[in-house]
Amino acid sequence: MITKHQIYLAGASGLLAGEFLRLLGVHPGLELAGAYTRAGGQGLMELHPHLAFDSDTAKTLEFESLAADLVKVLKAHPADFPWKVVLLLGLPHGQSGPWWAAHRDRFEEYADVLVVVDMSADFRLESADAYKETYSLDHACPDELGHWACGLPELHTLPPGCKRIAVPGCFATAMQLAVLPAARAGLLKLDHSWILQGVTGSSGSGAHATQGTHHPHRNGNFKAYGLGGHRHEAELLTPRNFEKMPNVDFTPHSGSFSRGIFLHAILPLAAASDAAAIRKLYGEHYAGQSFVEVQASTPEVRQVAGSNRALIGITTRGTNLHAICAIDNTLKGGAGQAMQCLNLVLSFPQETALPISGLGY
Numbered sequence: 001m002i003t004k005h006q007i008y009l010a011g012a013s014g015l016l017a018g019e020f021l022r023l024l025g026v027h028p029g030l031e032l033a034g035a036y037t038r039a040g041g042q043g044l045m046e047l048h049p050h051l052a053f054d055s056d057t058a059k060t061l062e063f064e065s066l067a068a069d070l071v072k073v074l075k076a077h078p079a080d081f082p083w084k085v086v087l088l089l090g091l092p093h094g095q096s097g098p099w100w101a102a103h104r105d106r107f108e109e110y111a112d113v114l115v116v117v118d119m120s121a122d123f124r125l126e127s128a129d130a131y132k133e134t135y136s137l138d139h140a141c142p143d144e145l146g147h148w149a150c151g152l153p154e155l156h157t158l159p160p161g162c163k164r165i166a167v168p169g170c171f172a173t174a175m176q177l178a179v180l181p182a183a184r185a186g187l188l189k190l191d192h193s194w195i196l197q198g199v200t201g202s203s204g205s206g207a208h209a210t211q212g213t214h215h216p217h218r219n220g221n222f223k224a225y226g227l228g229g230h231r232h233e234a235e236l237l238t239p240r241n242f243e244k245m246p247n248v249d250f251t252p253h254s255g256s257f258s259r260g261i262f263l264h265a266i267l268p269l270a271a272a273s274d275a276a277a278i279r280k281l282y283g284e285h286y287a288g289q290s291f292v293e294v295q296a297s298t299p300e301v302r303q304v305a306g307s308n309r310a311l312i313g314i315t316t317r318g319t320n321l322h323a324i325c326a327i328d329n330t331l332k333g334g335a336g337q338a339m340q341c342l343n344l345v346l347s348f349p350q351e352t353a354l355p356i357s358g359l360g361y
Ligand SMILES: NC(=O)c1ccc[n+]([C@@H]2O[C@H](COP(=O)([O-])OP(=O)(O)OC[C@H]3O[C@@H](n4cnc5c(N)ncnc54)[C@H](OP(=O)(O)O)[C@@H]3O)[C@@H](O)[C@H]2O)c1
Pocket: 010, 011, 012, 013, 014, 015, 016, 017, 036, 037, 038, 039, 063, 090, 091, 092, 093, 095, 119, 120, 121, 168, 169, 170, 203, 204, 205, 206, 207, 208, 329, 330, 333, 334, 335
């Protein structure tokens, strides 16, 4: 007998998929109904040997059969059944959108039962033009852009009954957490550059090594990339966040640690202001939010790695506000945030199955 919400996971071999499965293992109200990969039939233990699964039952399924399996399950799902069917897309950008466009008509009559969370970039932006400009791709279902909720609940309240959620990128999560309280309060000049410098750990590149992200290249190394503009900038500079766009200059860097994002925003204040007063404003903005903490000192990656916590350090220097945010890209910047959103839309406490303390070492 089904007594829990049913999770269908696409891209099961992926890094975020693995991280989500780790959280799922301790969630009291969600259970894995199917893990889909392009090479179905393997055991989940083979894909994620660090996770404890029942090796007899935890077999992966063929990604190709995902849509048909979902239709079958949705058809059999009684309308008054309290448990939802949840589809979690852990695919690369440029894959989620076309897959959804190809199958969404088959799910249409079950819209109230099916909750979809996409961890890729395909439903984050609000227009097809912005998507094309950022990803150099035509969007497969442009009519849906702007209609998926932004899965960053501390800044964008999920609407009641919300069933389509796009989890923001890891840098985009840190940027918005660091910048938006001051921007919303009108403290910042829009016509002066907002300088944002970010460093990501290697897990930001996913589970599969490429030449530039492979350990021998990355370990002990440090470099900037995306100097011409990183795609997560577009997630900050979206109409949801600003009526009039500020002048943002963001540079990402790759660090030699595994988990974590360190984002340092240097923001021009419209008038000199006391750091304590701005810290108080940030504290009030995030009041009651168990995952976000505002402090005077600089946060550190190891204080948040392994947790769904975001630490924000606030100081000022002259008329510059320094807002520094540290998160774990795989948790608050990815799978943890997906779980947090699911907790909220499925009426669990948002902290369910999510670690708040960092690993420390
Ligand atoms: N890593 C992070 O810190 C992070 C943070 C926030 C958001 N994201 C985003 O979340 C998504 C997943 O990230 P990830 O780090 O888990 O990436 P990943 O480790 O590369 O996993 C993506 C998975 O998608 C599947 N896949 C790859 N190419 C595909 C294709 N052409 N068609 C269908 N499936 C394909 C593969 O799974 P199978 O082989 O099992 O089919 C692959 O393991 C990405 O869009 C990423 O940008 C990542």
